[in-house]
């Protein structure tokens with residue numbers, strides 16, 4: 001392992017990026033990108049021949065139209081294949097093949113993730129999901145009775161429940177702010193967080209993208225606010241990494257957790273935790289480590305025996321994402337979003353939970369339809385049309401969240417729009 005680490009240590013970040021792409025990208029995506037030449041992401045977003053190639057990188061069942069990629073995405077084909085190979089190899093003699101061979105190889109994935117996020121690999125821990133990453137932070141920062149935490153009522157319920165559990169157990173206080181939906185004034189949002197701070201505030205939790213609406217939050221300004229006031233800011237990036245086009249330094253954040261099985265389309269049960277190097281020593285691991293106050297990021301990975309296969313196969317998903325490129329992916333997601341939205345936005349009963357410009361929304365949003373409840377509409381879409389969306393009834397948002405992914409075809413989006421138009425014209429059938 002040490003010679004491999006030394007070898008990787010000699011490569012620049014750019015060279016490592018190229019290594020990922022060459023080693024792991026599917027031939028179809030790579031070839032399509034090569035043919036695309038210097039075309040802009042927005043131009044390419046409309047090129048169905050290009051996206052046909054990308055669609056082939058997935059093994060989805062086209063007899064269903066899956067517009068819930070925000071919940072969990074299908075794993076890209078090459079990552080599934082790699083995972084199967086790794087799993088079979090692990091089972092030859094796991095104490096040797098998994099523990100001794102495969103577990104050390106996870107270092108390569110750490111380097112790839114750090115390269116994609118824009119941090120040092122010694123700041124990158126590989127976890128099972130965003131929940132694990134964020135709970136490490138939520139439980140790992142010391143709080144005592146009377147200490148306060150500021151978060152938004154629209155943050156993800158599990159993360160808020162973790163602080164609620166600390167309220168019961170440790171006597172802390174969770175202060176929630178209400179965000180408007182849509183958000184139209186980022187400065188007002190930052191001012192609302194600032195107004196909620198008290199001399200007892202010890203942590204700010206904020207989402208990078210709000211799960212219920214698709215709202216992009218002013219994370220950079222919130223991190224600046226935290227730094228000015230000496231308060232750590234935990235960024236929940238479950239819906240942002242490999243969806244938005246950004247790097248760590250764009251946010252200037254110290255603490256960031258995400259899943260990789262949503263927008264990266266990596267194997268299920270993968271995530272990462274980024275902790276800025278200077279902060280690693282301050283944060284307790286969730287499961288005990290030999291040096292809990294140490295500065296080795298791997299202390300957050302002390303979770304006992306776990307499969308190496310899904311972690312190793314993250315390399316393949318990174319390869320495909322690297323070949324496709326963050327800007328091309330985001331432009332395509334926005335193109336798909338705008339395509340269905342254009343069909344229904346003119347109806348006065350239709351309202352969107354986000355402002356539909358690049359500053360506020362990426363590839364997904366939630367549509368609210370006056371007079372039509374989210375759950376029956378979701379049921380109707382599935383039962384009558386095999387279309388999968390997510391009903392949202394949370395924090396005052398009541399609608400359906402529509403989250404296509406890069407494998408989604410325009411025909412699928414158009415079929416969804418046809419059905420939505422018909423619902424607007426005729427209502428839901430009785431009994432639905």
Ligand SMILES: Cc1ncc(COP(=O)(O)O)c(C=O)c1O
Nearest residue numbers: 129130131132156211236238259
């Ligand atoms: C904003 C946000 N945070 C955290 C999570 C938890 O992600 P996971 O289930 O992958 O741990 C989700 C899942 O949807 C989410 O949307």
